[in-house]
Amino acid sequence: MKRIRFSPLLFRRIHKWMGLILGIQFVIWALSGSVMALLDMEKVGGHSPSAADTPALDATGYAAVASLASGADVTGVTLRSLGSQPIYELHTPAGVRLFDAATGAPLAIDAAAARRIAAQANDAPVTRARLLPGPNLESRDFAGPVWRIDFADEENNSAYVSAETGRFLIMRGDTWRTWDFFWMLHNMDYLNRTSFNHPLIVFVAFGTLWISGTGFYLLFKSFSRADFRWLRRRRRGARS
């Protein structure tokens, strides 16, 4: 049996073979990382709006909470504004129910309401409002049915409004869509684009550790004094 010698040759072999097997992903990581560093995070967005400018509620004029026709056990109650209208949001095991807080009448988030809510975050004209039964790739951080409101602006923005609570969820534009494609390439979760802890990426990341580790070692073996002659020559030139 041949003894394994820890020589530059062995490291070069590991470097070469791991490069052959995982090189494509290494290139893709570098590329997607470079693009994500280049895309302006302000334009990518993806942060939900802050609740800073919500109006103060009037002190009186509310229906009693117990009078609301929740139809089930109530596990949570919220009184808040929807636009300028105060509403009750009741959490029940069967889902979220909304009520007009003044009259106590049940409330549903229809297309018109969803458009109104979305328009608060975007002045551009609305081109389309669609009700989606569940989250899509763009609204994947939020569970439940959503309204997707498309705007006619430069970014082709789409606003997502919860059809259950009427809350504004998120705005997605073309910069985000580009970013998200490269994020998918980076996290290798080609279906859901969310997880970066799946076995495939752990395996490939472990392999690339070997490419970079051996490569770093080979740096010390790949340069000879002759490679730096131009430096010394320039220095000598500067002195004379």
Next chain:
Amino acid sequence: MKVRWPLVVRRTHKWLALLVGVQVVIWTMTGFYMVAVHISIIHGDHLVRAPKVAAFDLDDVVPVSRVLAAAPGTSEVRLQRLFGEPVWRAQTAEGPRLFDARTGRPLPPLDETQIRAQAQRIFTGEAPIVSARLLTEIPPEIKAYEPPLWQVEFDGWNRPTLYLSPTTGELMSRRHQLWRIFDFAWMLHIMDYDERTDVNNPLLRVATWTALAMIATGAWLLIWAFPRRRRKKKA
């Protein structure tokens, strides 16, 4: 003149690697840590119990108008629980305030004993509390939050730390050693050594595109790295 591509590409690969080699090693190491430790562990989901969901007796709570009269400028009112008892939580411009939902009386901020009890209720582990401090200055690890906040540290290698609101006793954030390592790895990964948030900083942009060129030339070199016809070994 004929270009000797293998030589040119090899030289480029070598010199670019000299420039960004250290950072590429850092990227692969920090990247490996971030993929190997599951993000739900990093977030500390295993450290805290989800609040129990139970039905409220709505005939037994005071009307919201009582709360709104006592806390003008409120933008949102929520019915929730504190130590199992129903409370109205009013979100005012100055922060949240609590009211006993049965009597409508305003509740004072939680004292240290209550905060410790609340932290023990939330924490899933068995470890005792090491320290409980009311912070008036926000430590960097929770820089998105506003003071004051209670910081409750538990014993253990992982140093689980819960941050609770003094006015409502709600869990605001949780941190532990693995999160702190992740945050440090993230800082090295995005090369923003001050704020750890700017993924568009010029240093990162230059380093990533240089690394891309270095790695792409490396991939190019693979063409010549495996000679098709092997020389016969001499016996």
